[in-house]
Amino acid sequence: MFRVAYVNGRYRPYREAMVHVEDRGYQFSDGVYEVCEVREGHLVDERRHLARLRRSLDALKMAAPMTDAALATVLRETVARNRVRNGIVYLQVSRGVARRDHAFPAAHTAPAIVVTARQLDRSRQEREAAEGVAVVTLPDNRWGRVDIKSISLLPNILAKQAAREQGAREAWFVDRDGFVTEGSSSNAWIVAQDGTLLTRPADQGILRGIARTVVLDVVKGHGLRFQERPFTLEEAYRAREAFMTAASQIVLPVVRIDGRPIGRGMPGPIATALRHDFHQYAEVSRA
Numbered sequence: 001m002f003r004v005a006y007v008n009g010r011y012r013p014y015r016e017a018m019v020h021v022e023d024r025g026y027q028f029s030d031g032v033y034e035v036c037e038v039r040e041g042h043l044v045d046e047r048r049h050l051a052r053l054r055r056s057l058d059a060l061k062m063a064a065p066m067t068d069a070a071l072a073t074v075l076r077e078t079v080a081r082n083r084v085r086n087g088i089v090y091l092q093v094s095r096g097v098a099r100r101d102h103a104f105p106a107a108h109t110a111p112a113i114v115v116t117a118r119q120l121d122r123s124r125q126e127r128e129a130a131e132g133v134a135v136v137t138l139p140d141n142r143w144g145r146v147d148i149k150s151i152s153l154l155p156n157i158l159a160k161q162a163a164r165e166q167g168a169r170e171a172w173f174v175d176r177d178g179f180v181t182e183g184s185s186s187n188a189w190i191v192a193q194d195g196t197l198l199t200r201p202a203d204q205g206i207l208r209g210i211a212r213t214v215v216l217d218v219v220k221g222h223g224l225r226f227q228e229r230p231f232t233l234e235e236a237y238r239a240r241e242a243f244m245t246a247a248s249q250i251v252l253p254v255v256r257i258d259g260r261p262i263g264r265g266m267p268g269p270i271a272t273a274l275r276h277d278f279h280q281y282a283e284v285s286r287a
Ligand code: PLP
Pocket: 035, 156, 182, 183, 184, 185, 186, 187, 206, 207, 208, 209, 210, 211, 212, 245, 246, 247, 248
């Protein structure tokens, strides 16, 4: 399969797509990113992803590499050139290329940008959602600004690897007070014993997931009982249902946490309905 990556103004064959050794993303993880779902060749929630990108850039005092309209063109062009029908498009912006020095480079340093796109196996994803997945939990040892979608992901990487080594799909972080924060690359939800849907408020303890925002709209549309409040690991163990959300997998039911079956140990009706109706509420770019 012929793949193409956009790198700093050029579409390059995947094998030849390179960044500079002094790119601050490579040297310092000094950058931000977005992952947007592609469905039937169209970008899902592009506007919200670009708005969050801008927020991340602003939070780190980084310049935007181009206007949102230009970024949208690059995203769509990368999707089209890679012939992605169902999958993801990845966008990364770093603070640019400059001689290695921790402090910011000169103000005229241009941000560096990379965009890639790839197909995901839709039927495999559907099978996974139909069966539900396992999650393990770990202490949340990340920095205080996880609301910024930064490419500095070491704790997330270690957590995901720990999950994989225990045969689980995802790791949920738990804060010092025993409350679940979020997954290593997803937001965490439960349906509590009284039937209330719970997810942590998007304060600085989590990333404000775009799929999370869409699911909140689905929840409101269905008139479901919900509360944005932190829930404890104990509540999660006793939950009727659990699931996670992310742009790449929308709503994924969780059937085991730390080896304990959740509810009846199979995907629950609420998670299944939210997954089913997700795209009725997401924004699809038709251009
Ligand atoms: N939380 C973390 C730490 C993530 O890395 C992600 C996605 O990568 C999410 C939440 C979900 O965000 P979104 O729904 O925008 O994909």
